[in-house]
Amino acid sequence: MALTERIPPLMRERGFRRYWTGQTVSLAGDQITLMALPLAAVLVLGADAAEMGWLKTAELLPALLLNLPFGAWADRQARRRRVMIATDLGRAALVLSLPVAYLLDMLTLGQLYVVAFAVGALGVLFDVCNATLFVALVPVERYVQANSLVNGSRSMAWLAGPGAGGLLVQVLTAPFALVADAFTYLISAAYLARIAPAEPAPAPVRKGHFSEGLRWVLKNRSMRTLFAAAGTVQFFNFMFATLFVLYATTRLGLSAGVLGAILSAGAIGGLIGAATASAVVRRIGVGPSLVAGFLGFGVPLLLVPAAHGPKPLVIGLLFAAEFLSCVGVMLVDIASGSLQMALVPDAIRSRVMGAFRTLNHGFRPLGALAGGLLGSTLDLRPTLWIATIGTVLAVVWVLPSPLARLRELPKPQSGAAQPGPAPAAAEG
Structure with missing residues (x-):
């Protein structure tokens, strides 16, 4: 069997391949941050159990508070892909602010809380827009295959991300390990910028x-x-x-x-x-x-x-x-x-x-x-x-x-x- 015949049909389509590549890189970066952010709190700032609890709360709150309003806003937008690019760039800037503050000896737990919440909020906005971009790129008969590919990337990130994050923290220290995550957001934005699917029209605003x-x-x-x-x-x-x-x-x-x-x-x-x-x-x-x-x-x-x-x-x-x-x-x-x-x-x-x-x-x-x-x-x-x-x-x-x-x-x-x-x- 030829090698090309073993490649899933969706991966032969340039638009989905670029989308999947961006998603894969970004998911790997997320796993690095899950390791590096709490380690920065503990190893650099000496956070105790209560402060770690606040950090985890800051990470989780956006998903609970913002999915509904962001979903309502996203349905009224004609260019969800551009919104996703903006969220990638915003998350890259937020994550990069941590090593910069560390270099300037200005890093605080308060900044970690703010960055954790803001990155989580932009992640929520990315995800609610992503649902629409997915169906614009993938025909219904390939939904299962596409979800398998994306979830496969997620599993690879779970497998390799914590180890890579731990190694980067050991070699670079926790704040500088976050630079790697910032680059993954930039790569994701670059791949999203190179696709142009026909997105559904924005929903009209009406009562309710x-x-x-x-x-x-x-x-x-x-x-x-x-x-x-x-x-x-x-x-x-x-x-x-x-x-x-x-x-x-x-x-x-x-x-x-x-x-x-x-x-x-x-x-x-x-x-x-x-x-x-x-x-x-x-x-x-x-x-x-x-x-x-x-x-x-x-x-x-x-x-x-x-x-x-x-x-x-x-x-x-x-x-x-x-x-x-x-x-x-x-x-x-x-x-x-x-x-x-x-x-x-x-x-x-x-x-x-x-x-x-x-x-x-x-x-x-x-x-x-x-x-x-x-x-x-x-x-x-x-x-x-x-x-x-x-x-x-x-x-x-x-x-x-x-x-x-x-x-x-x-x-x-x-x-x-x-x-x-x-x-x-x-x-x-």
């Missing part, structure tokens, strides 16, 4: 414009089902994530190095899941892939609270849990992401994506809070059982719905903003 995306999500049966399932996963998985490191280190006695290797196994699983998702969806259909993804993500996590006995057995169970659950999460992300792209009308796409992300992100702090409270009252292992069983039960929202039997993606709605019926499930 701001809340229209939220109303559409709640009225459309399919999106409502996806929201319920995804929200359940977010709540219980953040309950799990809040306690996992503490449980693994204090109760299971694992070292930081072993724990890092276990998390790397998850990144490899995610990469394999992204690479195989298109074939799975073609073979069993969108709906069954969604069900398999939710189960594939949740069921392996049950191995974590079940782990006990000799340390090699415990480590093996945790490796299996991380690896298999990340294969599953890629399948559910790719199937549900492609389904959302097909379901949502162009006229309200950014608002719907903003509303959906706002609702889902709202479950994250609630799950983290519940994990902390239950972990301190019931103990760690019982709370992890609750969290993992709750994650598995997310599939209950999907199983009785028509989505579970859906074979093909529904035909996209190009203009109408009315929530249509749930897509008919093709039998067979």
Whole structure:
């Protein structure tokens, strides 16, 4: 077989190839910042636990507060691609301000908080515009393949980014490691500047414009089902994530190095899941892939609270849990992401994506809070059982719905903003 025949068809199209390349580089840079920014706070500024909590809050708040208003604004814009370029340039400037301030001996925790919040806010704006650019570049029959390629890049970033970030911090110090992330934003902007897809026309401003995306999500049966399932996963998985490191280190006695290797196994699983998702969806259909993804993500996590006995057995169970659950999460992300792209009308796409992300992100702090409270009252292992069983039960929202039997993606709605019926499930 010739090498060109092995290349996914989308990668032979110059516009998508440039889009994907920019996304891939930017995702890698994000992982560097996730490592370098908190290390700058700890190693350079001596931040304590409370100050690290404020830094994390500054990173998370934009996703919770700004998805709805930014989505409403983005739907009224005719040039979303230019907005995305501007956000890339803005994030590059913000990140570069940190090493500059460090050189001038002016770096403060306050600046880190502001940069973390502002970079997060521009990231939200980039993402709500990105949903529209994606459908302008990709035909519906290739949504799954395109989402597989983008999620594959995300898995590669998870795999390589923390290690690269740690190495850059060690060699350059934390503030100067952020220069690498700034360059990734510039590269992303350069690639976006070299594509020119025909973007959907901006939506007219009318009464209820701001809340229209939220109303559409709640009225459309399919999106409502996806929201319920995804929200359940977010709540219980953040309950799990809040306690996992503490449980693994204090109760299971694992070292930081072993724990890092276990998390790397998850990144490899995610990469394999992204690479195989298109074939799975073609073979069993969108709906069954969604069900398999939710189960594939949740069921392996049950191995974590079940782990006990000799340390090699415990480590093996945790490796299996991380690896298999990340294969599953890629399948559910790719199937549900492609389904959302097909379901949502162009006229309200950014608002719907903003509303959906706002609702889902709202479950994250609630799950983290519940994990902390239950972990301190019931103990760690019982709370992890609750969290993992709750994650598995997310599939209950999907199983009785028509989505579970859906074979093909529904035909996209190009203009109408009315929530249509749930897509008919093709039998067979």
